[in-house]
Amino acid sequence: MPQWANWSGGVTCTPQRIATPASEAELIDLVRQAARIGATLRVAGSGHSFTPLCATDGVLVSLDGLQGLVAADPAAHQATVWAGAKLYALGDLLWEHGLAQVNMGDIDRQALAGAISTGTHGTGRTLGSLSTQVVGLRLVTAAGDVLDCSPAHEPAIFKAAQVSLGSLGVISQVTLRLLPAYYLHERTWVTSFDECLAQLAEQIENNRHFEFFWVPEHDERLPLVKGYTDQEPPQGRLARYVREERIDRSYRIFPSERALKFNEIEFALPADAGSTCLCEVRQLMHTRYPDVVWPIEYRTLAADDLWLSPAYGRETVTISVHQAAELPYQPFFADVEAIFRNHHGRPHWGKIHSLTARELAELYPTWDQFQGVRRQVDPGGALLNDHLRVLFGR
Ligand SMILES: Cc1cc2nc3c(=O)[nH]c(=O)nc-3n(C[C@H](O)[C@H](O)[C@H](O)COP(=O)(O)OP(=O)(O)OC[C@H]3O[C@@H](n4cnc5c(N)ncnc54)[C@H](O)[C@@H]3O)c2cc1C
Structure with a gap:
C-alpha cells in the first residue's frame, strides 16, 4: 500500500491508491470510476497543510500531472x-x-x-x-x-x-x-516590541505589504519587521536578523526558504483585536512556555466575501505561532488557541486547531450556505474524510 505524509511529517496515511492523472480527461475518468465503485476520494496539492485535510484510506488524487x-x-x-x-x-x-x-x-x-x-x-x-x-x-x-x-x-x-x-x-x-x-522593494529591520506596536498602524497603512516577527529569545529588542521603510538597515550583530535590502520581481520577493520543519497554529482575528491578542500570546509564552524559541508572525489581510474564508466580512490580522516539528506542541497550541478564540478568531484551515462544526458554524455567517452547496454537489459524502466529518458535523 502506498504511504503519504504531509510536509511537517505530522500527518500520514495509507491510501488504497495514489492516482496522478496526466490530463484532465484522465482525471474525469478516474473520478467517474471511483464514483461507480463507491470509493472515497481526496485530493492533495503539495501536502503543506498541517491538518489532516488530505488523509484518506481511499483514493488520493495528485494533480502533479496538471502543471503550467x-x-x-x-x-x-x-x-x-x-x-x-x-x-x-x-x-x-x-x-x-x-x-x-x-x-x-x-x-x-x-x-x-x-x-x-x-x-x-x-x-x-x-x-x-x-x-x-x-x-x-x-x-x-x-x-x-x-x-x-x-x-x-x-x-x-x-x-x-x-x-x-x-x-x-x-x-x-x-x-x-x-x-x-511588477517589482517589489523589500526592507527588513529590527526595532523594540513597544516601538513596533506604537508604529504598527502607520506601517500597515504606509506599506503595500507589512509583517513582523516577534522573536521570543530577543523579546524586547528584536521584533523583526518587513516592508517598505526609509530607515537605514541596522549594522553589526543585529544585521544577521535582517535580510539584505533588495528589489526584485514580485514573485521572487514574497517567498522565503523554510529549512527547518515545524508545526503551526494560525488564527484570523478581527483587525482591531490583533495587537491585544499578540500581547496576550507573548505573555503566555513568557510565563508558561519560556523554552519555545520559534517566532510569532503578524500579518494583515483584507476582508472578503468567500463563504469559508477566515477573512469573511472583516478586516483581519493573522497571528501564527510555531513549534519545532520534533517537539510536542499540544498543550502550548491549546493555550494559544484559547486566547485566539477569546477574540473570535477563525482558524487557518491548513494549520493546527481543534474547532468542530458547532463552533465553526458560529464563526461563519455563511456556514449553512456552504454546507447546502456541499450537500448538493457531493450528496453521498464521497469527498469527506474523518477530519472533514469533524469540521462539517457529518
Ligand atoms: C512552510 C509552510 C509555510 C506556509 N506559509 C503560509 C503562508 O504564508 N500563508 C498561508 O496562508 N498559509 C501558509 N501555509 C499553509 C499552506 O499554504 C496551506 O496549508 C495550503 O493549503 C497548502 O497547499 P498545498 O498545495 O500543499 O495543499 P495541500 O495541503 O496538499 O491541500 C490543502 C487542501 O487543498 C485541497 N486541494 C488540493 N488540491 C486540490 C484540487 N485540485 N482541487 C480541490 N481541492 C484541492 C486538499 O484536498 C486540501 O483540502 C504554509 C505551510 C507551510 C508548511
Whole structure:
C-alpha cells in the first residue's frame, strides 16, 4: 500500500491508491470510476497543510500531472492555470506574459488549487487571500460532472468553491485575476516590541505589504519587521536578523526558504483585536512556555466575501505561532488557541486547531450556505474524510 505524509511529517496515511492523472480527461475518468465503485476520494496539492485535510484510506488524487498555463490574456490581466501548478513555477510563466500574482504567502511550494482551497494568504491591509484572486474555476464533482464556475455561471458553487478544502470536487483549472508584472522593494529591520506596536498602524497603512516577527529569545529588542521603510538597515550583530535590502520581481520577493520543519497554529482575528491578542500570546509564552524559541508572525489581510474564508466580512490580522516539528506542541497550541478564540478568531484551515462544526458554524455567517452547496454537489459524502466529518458535523 502506498504511504503519504504531509510536509511537517505530522500527518500520514495509507491510501488504497495514489492516482496522478496526466490530463484532465484522465482525471474525469478516474473520478467517474471511483464514483461507480463507491470509493472515497481526496485530493492533495503539495501536502503543506498541517491538518489532516488530505488523509484518506481511499483514493488520493495528485494533480502533479496538471502543471503550467492553459491560456494567458495579458490585456484582461487574467490567466487560466492548471490546478496542480506549483506557485514557484507560476511566477516565471506569468512574467513571460507581462503578468504577476496580486499577492503571495511566505512560501511558494504549494500547488495553486491547494493554496486557494484553504484560503492561503500573504500580508497587506488592502489585499485579500489567494482565493480572492480567483475569477473562475473548473470543478470535477464527485460524480464526475464538470462544472465551470464563475460569478456569472454557477455563482453559488463558485463562492463556496473558492475556499472549499477539497470538499466540493477536484479543481482542475483556475482562472486568476492578475496585475501587470511588477517589482517589489523589500526592507527588513529590527526595532523594540513597544516601538513596533506604537508604529504598527502607520506601517500597515504606509506599506503595500507589512509583517513582523516577534522573536521570543530577543523579546524586547528584536521584533523583526518587513516592508517598505526609509530607515537605514541596522549594522553589526543585529544585521544577521535582517535580510539584505533588495528589489526584485514580485514573485521572487514574497517567498522565503523554510529549512527547518515545524508545526503551526494560525488564527484570523478581527483587525482591531490583533495587537491585544499578540500581547496576550507573548505573555503566555513568557510565563508558561519560556523554552519555545520559534517566532510569532503578524500579518494583515483584507476582508472578503468567500463563504469559508477566515477573512469573511472583516478586516483581519493573522497571528501564527510555531513549534519545532520534533517537539510536542499540544498543550502550548491549546493555550494559544484559547486566547485566539477569546477574540473570535477563525482558524487557518491548513494549520493546527481543534474547532468542530458547532463552533465553526458560529464563526461563519455563511456556514449553512456552504454546507447546502456541499450537500448538493457531493450528496453521498464521497469527498469527506474523518477530519472533514469533524469540521462539517457529518
Ligand atoms: C512552510 C509552510 C509555510 C506556509 N506559509 C503560509 C503562508 O504564508 N500563508 C498561508 O496562508 N498559509 C501558509 N501555509 C499553509 C499552506 O499554504 C496551506 O496549508 C495550503 O493549503 C497548502 O497547499 P498545498 O498545495 O500543499 O495543499 P495541500 O495541503 O496538499 O491541500 C490543502 C487542501 O487543498 C485541497 N486541494 C488540493 N488540491 C486540490 C484540487 N485540485 N482541487 C480541490 N481541492 C484541492 C486538499 O484536498 C486540501 O483540502 C504554509 C505551510 C507551510 C508548511
